[in-house]
Amino acid sequence: ETYNLGRAALPAEMKAWTVEVFPDGKNLPEGSGSVEDGENLFADKCAACHGDFAEGVDNWPKLAGGADTLARKDPVKTVGSYFPYLSTVWDYAHRSMPFGDAQTMTVDETYAIVAYILYSNDLVDDDFVLSKENFLDVKMPNADGFIVDDRPETEYPLFSKAACMSDCKKDVHITMKATVLNVTPDQGGDDSAAADTAVDAPADTVVASAASEGASEEAMAQDAPAAAEEQASAAPAATEETLAADPALVAAGEKVFKKCKACHQVGEKAKNRVGPVLNGLIGRQAGTVDGFKYSKSMKQHGEDGLVWNEETVQAYLADPKGYIPKNKMSFAGLKKADDVKAVLAYIESQGG
Amino acid sequence: QPDPLITEVQSWAQGWGDGVDATPYGLPIEFESDVIRRNVGWLTADVISSINFTPIHALDGTITPTGCAFERHHSGAIELKKEDYRLMINGLVDKPLVFTYEDLERFPRENRTYFLECAANSGMEWAGAQLNGAQFTQGMIHNMQYSGIPLRTLLEEAGITNLGDQIKDKWVYVEGADASSNGRSIPLEKALDDCLVAIKANGEALRKEHGYPVRLVVPGWEGNMWVKWLRRIEVTDEAVQSREETSKYTDTLADGTSRKWTWVMDAKSVVTSPSPQMPIKHGKGPLVITGMAWSGRGAITKVDVSIDGGANWQEARLAEPGVDKAMSRFYLDIDWDGSEMFLQSRATDATGYVQPTKDALRAIRGENSVYHNNGIQTWWVKENGESENVEVSS
Numbered sequence: 001e002t003y004n005l006g007r008a009a010l011p012a013e014m015k016a017w018t019v020e021v022f023p024d025g026k027n028l029p030e031g032s033g034s035v036e037d038g039e040n041l042f043a044d045k046c047a048a049c050h051g052d053f054a055e056g057v058d059n060w061p062k063l064a065g066g067a068d069t070l071a072r073k074d075p076v077k078t079v080g081s082y083f084p085y086l087s088t089v090w091d092y093a094h095r096s097m098p099f100g101d102a103q104t105m106t107v108d109e110t111y112a113i114v115a116y117i118l119y120s121n122d123l124v125d126d127d128f129v130l131s132k133e134n135f136l137d138v139k140m141p142n143a144d145g146f147i148v149d150d151r152p153e154t155e156y157p158l159f160s161k162a163a164c165m166s167d168c169k170k171d172v173h174i175t176m177k178a179t180v181l182n183v184t185p186d187q188g189g190d191d192s193a194a195a196d197t198a199v200d201a202p203a204d205t206v207v208a209s210a211a212s213e214g215a216s217e218e219a220m221a222q223d224a225p226a227a228a229e230e231q232a233s234a235a236p237a238a239t240e241e242t243l244a245a246d247p248a249l250v251a252a253g254e255k256v257f258k259k260c261k262a263c264h265q266v267g268e269k270a271k272n273r274v275g276p277v278l279n280g281l282i283g284r285q286a287g288t289v290d291g292f293k294y295s296k297s298m299k300q301h302g303e304d305g306l307v308w309n310e311e312t313v314q315a316y317l318a319d320p321k322g323y324i325p326k327n328k329m330s331f332a333g334l335k336k337a338d339d340v341k342a343v344l345a346y347i348e349s350q351g352g
Numbered sequence: 353q354p355d356p357l358i359t360e361v362q363s364w365a366q367g368w369g370d371g372v373d374a375t376p377y378g379l380p381i382e383f384e385s386d387v388i389r390r391n392v393g394w395l396t397a398d399v400i401s402s403i404n405f406t407p408i409h410a411l412d413g414t415i416t417p418t419g420c421a422f423e424r425h426h427s428g429a430i431e432l433k434k435e436d437y438r439l440m441i442n443g444l445v446d447k448p449l450v451f452t453y454e455d456l457e458r459f460p461r462e463n464r465t466y467f468l469e470c471a472a473n474s475g476m477e478w479a480g481a482q483l484n485g486a487q488f489t490q491g492m493i494h495n496m497q498y499s500g501i502p503l504r505t506l507l508e509e510a511g512i513t514n515l516g517d518q519i520k521d522k523w524v525y526v527e528g529a530d531a532s533s534n535g536r537s538i539p540l541e542k543a544l545d546d547c548l549v550a551i552k553a554n555g556e557a558l559r560k561e562h563g564y565p566v567r568l569v570v571p572g573w574e575g576n577m578w579v580k581w582l583r584r585i586e587v588t589d590e591a592v593q594s595r596e597e598t599s600k601y602t603d604t605l606a607d608g609t610s611r612k613w614t615w616v617m618d619a620k621s622v623v624t625s626p627s628p629q630m631p632i633k634h635g636k637g638p639l640v641i642t643g644m645a646w647s648g649r650g651a652i653t654k655v656d657v658s659i660d661g662g663a664n665w666q667e668a669r670l671a672e673p674g675v676d677k678a679m680s681r682f683y684l685d686i687d688w689d690g691s692e693m694f695l696q697s698r699a700t701d702a703t704g705y706v707q708p709t710k711d712a713l714r715a716i717r718g719e720n721s722v723y724h725n726n727g728i729q730t731w732w733v734k735e736n737g738e739s740e741n742v743e744v745s746s
Contacts, residue, residue, distance in 0.1 A: 001508075002508065002509050002511075003458065003459060003509060005451065005455045005458055005459065005509065006441075006449040006450055006451040006452075006455050006509065007449065007450055008447060008448065008449065008450075009440050009441075009442055009448035009449055009450045013440065013450065014440070014442050014448060017440055017442075017583070017584050018442060018443075018584075018586065020525060020527070020535055020586075020592050020594065021592075022588075022590060022592055022593070023590070023593050024590075049397070058397050059394075059395075059396055059397035059398075060397045060398075070604055070608035070609075070610070070720075071606065071607055071608030073719065073720070074720070075604055075608070075720055077599065077604075079599075082599060082610075083598060083599050084593070084598055085593045085598060087593065088593055088594060088595055088598050088599065091592070091594065091595070092594070092595040095533055095535075096426075096427065096531055096532050096533060096595075099400075099401070099427070099531075100400075100531075102427070102531035102532075103531070145608065145609050145610055146598075146602065146609065146610050146611070146612045147609055147610070147611055147612070148611070148612060148613050149611050149612070149613045149614040149615070149616075150611065151611075151614065151616075151618070154716055155618075155708075155713075155716060156703075156705060158708075158712075158716075159705050159706055159707075159708045159712070160703065160704045160705050160706065161706070163656065163665070163698065163700065163706045164665070165656070165664070165665045166663075166664045166665070167663065167664065168662055168663055168664065168665070169661075169662060169663050169745070169746065170663075171745055172660060172661035172662065172663055172694060172744050172745060173744060173745050174732065174742045174743070174744055175742075175743045175744060175745055176480040176481045176742060176743040177481060177732075177740060177741070177742045178481040178482050178483055178484045178628075178740060178741035178742065179484065179740055179741075181482055183392075183394065183482060183483065184483050184484040184485060184488060184628075185390060185391070185392055185393065185488075187386065187390065187485075187629070258400075258428075261398075261399075262398045262399075262400050
């Protein structure tokens with residue numbers, strides 16, 4: 001029984017959306033790209049999060065390294081050490097990257113960036129050119145590293161026996177406490193538990209760890225959470241409101257700022273992250289925040305007299321790559337003047 | 353002493369409260385403002401691609417209130433209007449189709465309650481006790497009632513009769529409309545079995561953070577497969593081996609090989625109160641121990657609770673009979689003598705599977721597995737009523 005609902009999908013529509021690439025190369029478009037081109041593209045589009053050498057910045061995913069670490073404690077899972085298929089890398093890069101500006105890379109750019117990622121994993125030489133033709137020739141080190149879920153054989157029989165109800169064990173003693181690590185977020189309010197733990201355990205047992213994206217595996221490993229000061233820096237900074245700020249505009253700006261805060265921090269505890277801190281933005285010469293590694297282009301614009309004010313920020317955010325070619329900011333921009341106005345009001349209210 | 357709250361006239365007994373137009377769509381009263389989703393800042397690089405946690409410690413019953421049900425996105429929660437929504441079904445079907453939201457509303461639909469658990473729930477606890485609170489240790493979960501169209505209905509509308517007996521070997525590739533697209537491959541058999549294309553949750557439109565206007569429901573299977581902002585379903589010959597099914601959501605064993613396609617979420621439970629965020633404040637005497645249990649392989653049939661770290665167990669009371677692939681609420685009402693407890697719960701599902709200890713899982717999977725941790729949780733409840741997340745000897 002059918003309901004005769006919907007309409008036929010048109011060929012152009014199916015072509016636009018059917019872009020996933022399969023392990024056997026199905027759907028891979030014609031094209032090619034070199035390691036050399038990939039290096040420049042990677043620096044431009046990827047390095048802000050993944051590092052110049054694909055080594056990963058902060059908690060963003062590492063794409064290179066980790067060879068032969070899968071069987072040891074805290075394995076490092078990268079394209080080179082973990083991904084079983086190259087198609088996965090091409091597919092994800094082309095479809096979902098750069099973060100915040102997805103689906104903007106051409107086919108050849110994608111080949112080049114994937115070639116560079118292979119190079120950064122020592123899987124190809126520096127003169128390598130990746131193309132549709134040689135795509136399947138690339139050997140992925142962990143290609144044979146996966147088995148299909150075997151819980152039905154290895155676990156279910158073991159765990160499907162009648163459960164013990166009494167005298168199941170002789171000795172019960174604590175083998176590990178969460179308070180030793182002291183990484184539970186502060187929950188505010190009158191909840192005493194979180195506050196107590198801070199007294200119990202100095203946070204000296206933990207070290208910051210660059211971990212992979214998402215519900216990060218490395219951060220989940222028990223010895224890997226970030227240091228206490230890292231946590232503090234992630235908390236929103238409490239700052240004084242600027243007297244003149246229009247609260248409605250600031251509130252609107254806070255919403256717009258969500259698009260910025262993946263890379264930029266502002267406020268009392270702000271640190272340079274993927275992008276420079278935005279404190280003192282208005283009136284600042286471009287490319288001059290201490291400790292931030294700017295592109296040559298951004299520095300040059302500053303030295304040539306570019307100072308950030310509403311007008312210049314507006315022009316920059318309307319077309320980041322057009323206004324300052326080859327700058328590092330991988331962001332599509334804010335097209336609406338009202339959004340820029342609001343976000344600047346917010347930045348100023350936070351100490352910017 | 354007479355209680356002045358009783359003997360004196362209180363302001364709320366004298367004047368007016370809010371009018372009916374004060375909150376056209378309500379939020380919890382201000383006194384409950386601590387019952388909120390929380391983020392663990394150090395877990396991820398950025399809140400745009402991150403996860404937060406349901407305040408399960410403070411909830412009761414089985415349905416998760418939508419406004420505090422955990423979120424996980426890979427490229428932020430997008431705003432997609434119903435008018436702009438399109439769902440394509442293509443690939444190995446007789447006639448590839450495009451549906452609008454209004455089209456979907458015209459298909460016969462069903463109401464089903466299911467839990468959704470992130471594969472990474474309790475992942476931080478795999479190598480040892482780490483976070484203090486049921487919210488953080490087991491809070492990547494929610495349980496909602498979905499109104500939706502069986503995926504089978506939509507696939508049949510596009511025509512799959514040509515596949516005949518090949519259905520067992522085929523897949524559907526599902527993807528979202530957001531920048532991450534979060535594509536996943538699902539065996540066609542599962543798609544035809546119980547998956548839903550949901551347009552409502554808990555009676556209302558899906559929230560933005562849960563995939564408005566349309567999300568996929570994949571009962572009993574890891575949350576990452578429940579694609580939000582669902583825009584395309586393609587019937588394919590093989591799995592795509594996308595980022596989310598190879599580089600993520602795979603389980604690395606001690607010898608360095610990794611399990612893939614570990615879709616099912618096995619039986620699990622947790623005591624939600626008392627727990628680190630829910631200290632006992634009333635001292636000894638009657639105490640309600642409560643928690644929740646769920647299994648991706650069927651209904652919960654039994655939950656046992658231990659107050660001595662697993663040496664002895666008592667069968668808890670299920671608030672209602674277990675529902676297939678949905679959450680159950682359990683209670684154990686005790687007379688607490690004020691001494692310390694090592695509180696644990698242990699779920700059994702319709703297949704007879706009994707929730708194992710973390711040690712038992714680690715003995716098989718090693719210390720690097722992270723995802724799919726359904727091991728038993730222990731709360732050390734102290735004499736002062738406060739609790740800590742601990743592990744105990746097995």
